[in-house]
Amino acid sequence: MSIPKYDELRMSALKLLADGRTMKLKDFLDPLAQEFKLTDEEVNEMYPSGNGHIFYDRISWALSYLNMASLLDKPGRGLYTINSKGLEMLKNKTPEYINQFVDHEVAKRDKIKKVNKNPEIKILDINERSTPQEKLYTSFNNIRSSIYDEILSTILGKTPAAFEKLVVLLLQKMGYGGEVKNSGLVTKQSNDGGIDGIIKEDILGFGRINIQAKRYRLDIAVSREEIQRFVGALAVAQSNKGVFITTSYFSKGALEYVENLYGNTTVVLIDGKELAAYIYDYGLGMQVEQTIEIKKMDTDFWDSMADQ
Incomplete structure (x- = not known):
């Protein structure tokens, strides 16, 4: 059979x-x-x-x-x-x-x-x-x-704290923090002020990317109000750069709010599908299972040969 x-x-x-x-x-x-x-x-x-x-x-x-x-x-x-x-x-x-x-x-x-x-x-x-x-x-x-x-x-299946550590590692893997030693930091949950992680962009820490990570079920949207609270947390932290990462997706109101942000504050939203793609593309916790090499004929090589 x-x-x-x-x-x-x-x-x-x-x-x-x-x-x-x-x-x-x-x-x-x-x-x-x-x-x-x-x-x-x-x-x-x-x-x-x-x-x-x-x-x-x-x-x-x-x-x-x-x-x-x-x-x-x-x-x-x-x-x-x-x-x-x-x-x-x-x-x-x-x-x-x-x-x-x-x-x-x-x-x-x-x-x-x-x-x-x-x-x-x-x-x-x-x-x-x-x-x-x-x-x-x-x-x-x-x-x-x-x-x-x-x-x-x-x-x-992991804890919220493990997810916060994961997203900090991911941003470092993507090149944020560069060669700065210990550039990634997961904040203490008891006193994080709405900031779950921080990436230092320079040695002295003048430039910082603040992170919020929400490990939500795939069918639960991140609301506009949650993004607003994150923007408020950025203001308290005197930061103008933020990344909000979730395993689920963002509501229409949340997307519109970020698109219409004024001033110097920049917030990047990463939903579950984008998160999985970044983890895959940057090889965080991934192994190469198989490499397939596909070749095609070099037309310049063959065209240079005399035809019958």
């Missing part, structure tokens, strides 16, 4: 969690391999690049889609458990209905609201009419988006 596609694995993976247990990704390997009667060679088959097992990767995508459809929860990194919605689906709905539901829910995540920049993850569709290059780029973007989702889920 050939290795099942990720969408063929979804129902079986969901049923394995029906007893309420919490499983790691690797725990799905043996029971699913037995169910689909896979040989050891098929279970251990790797991608042509030699980097990654096909079956393991497809299980991972199946679980990701179930999680995006809110049928599974991730209580910790690499852990999966079924929730009440998933149990209800298994009890009352057919496999065909559940698969259609998952596809529908994932497709909905394509429609990211432009107004509030809600950091939902965009999964792009690959169709048979796509060129090989288009399929490659689409697959890359889907993998990247899946990692964004994992980054935000992981952050939400």
